[in-house]
Amino acid sequence: MKILTSAQIRSLDQFTIQNEPISSLDLMERASNAFVGWFCNQFVNTRPVCVFCGKGNNGGDGLAIARLLSQLSYDVQVVVADYTPNASDDFTQNLDRLKTHLNLAFISSADQFPTLSSQVVCIDTLLGSGLSRPAEGLLAGIIHKINALPNKVVSVDIASGLYMDKANGENDPIIEPDHTVTFQLPKLAFLLPQNVRFTGEWHVVDIGLSGKYIQELPTPYWFTDKKAAEKLIQPRGKFSHKGTFGHALLLAGSFGKMGAAVLSGRACLRSGVGLLTMHAPVCGYDIIQISSPEAMVSIDKNDRHISQFPDLEPYSAVGIGPGVGQEPVTIALLEELLDQVKVPLIIDADALNILSSNRSLLDKLPPNTILTPHPKEFQRLAGESGDEYERLELARDFAGKYQVIICLKGANTAVILPNGEVHFNSTGNPGMATGGTGDVLTGIITSLLAQKYKPAEAAILGVYQHGLAGDRAAEQKGQIALIASDVVENLGW
């Protein structure tokens, strides 16, 4: 799915109106119906509702939603923020359509804010995608009052006061909803951790905007949903054999951190690779042989840390990093590997930290190498950034400069390609914030690379399947009990 800017969404709106064709009022009705469809599934009609409206089209949606909900026997109250004499046309028309018996008040001061029982569900339609400056005055006052309520709050399209595609100021008044129900496409703002308070759980409802036009609109931002991910999976041919699926080499583990190697190795095997060789220090030999009988082991001359790698000729992909430490022998190994490797490569964990502290190695990274930093590792690699929008730009610059693929890990891991495309992941949960889950991801992506998935596809699909396995694991165990081994055991393709 594409992620568009608010300007692009405006033009999409106009294109749909002109070419479907549909009147803007009918499109607003369709959007409002889509919202109401979601709302009725979430809240029964014994819950009273208060709709807070601005005077733009977001407020117009609010008026239409109020009418539709009252037709469904919800007890609806409407509060219009009378902050401007200029209302949008569709707002005015929907005001006319509202039956006079509806409980409707225009307020011009936050002191007129209604007293609401805690059962009331607040619907926020003060400001939508047309936000052009921070809310102030009356709107800010209402936003603060709503945020101070214990009530459930649902924002329509986007929380009022939140920009869709750029950073807000630290003290901007913004609604803090429990849910955001957004139209047609996810919005960039929802995917950045700094906005979590202003997003709540978010849901996309289809309002039939032109698919053809969406296809034409250029954007660097994408959202990997189930459909996009499943399209990438390569089915197995009937006559395929283990040679068809490549031979992965994983360089992982050190004394005290052999678990990282085992987790990534097991994840690699569970992701379809034909053969796996794990290269480890002497201390890891028994551990790997016993825990992963499907893997072959190549043993280093060094007892505790890896210092060499086997002849690369047999391998179709190489993964390095989980649990390797940053000993001088391992730094030397990485440098030599970068000089020699001719097959796709993924670099994780301490191997990334080695790159950060030996920056001349960055210039040796083969094109399309995959780097999988968590935010701290990324900071060491690319430097500080003011906020997450800036960090994204920094990552795009870095990926372009070094022609590498960056998986910036976290909730909604962002896969950033050398051409500047950013693919946000849709799977995963906070249960995965536990040691070793990153090692699992490295194993999965190494496996896909060995199977000859293109690096960009291996990164996008690997990140998606990793999160999906985490979601399945959380269903079984709950998020709190989840450990990295559960993610491995729940991989399913």
Ligand SMILES: NC(=O)C1=CN([C@@H]2O[C@H](COP(=O)(O)OP(=O)(O)OC[C@H]3O[C@@H](n4cnc5c(N)ncnc54)[C@H](OP(=O)(O)O)[C@@H]3O)[C@@H](O)[C@H]2O)[C@@H](O)CC1
């Ligand atoms: N395609 C879709 O997705 C569809 C979208 N639809 C709905 O339309 C919504 C977008 O509507 P919209 O463009 O009228 O924007 P909205 O935010 O309601 O108001 C903008 C007005 O507010 C003003 N204004 C801005 N900032 C302000 C501030 N801080 N304080 C005070 N005023 C401020 C701004 O003034 P200006 O910037 O011109 O000075 C302008 O007059 C969208 O979110 C969705 O709910 C559906 O109905 C149909 C399909």
Ligand SMILES: Nc1ncnc2c1ncn2[C@@H]1O[C@H](COP(=O)(O)OP(=O)(O)O)[C@@H](O)[C@H]1O
């Ligand atoms: N809140 C979260 N929601 C979704 N995924 C998460 C969350 N927290 C962590 N993860 C995922 O878990 C993994 C953690 O990786 P990392 O920090 O490298 O862990 P480790 O080094 O212990 O293996 C990443 O893939 C990340 O995307």
Ligand SMILES: [K+]
């Ligand atoms: K809103």
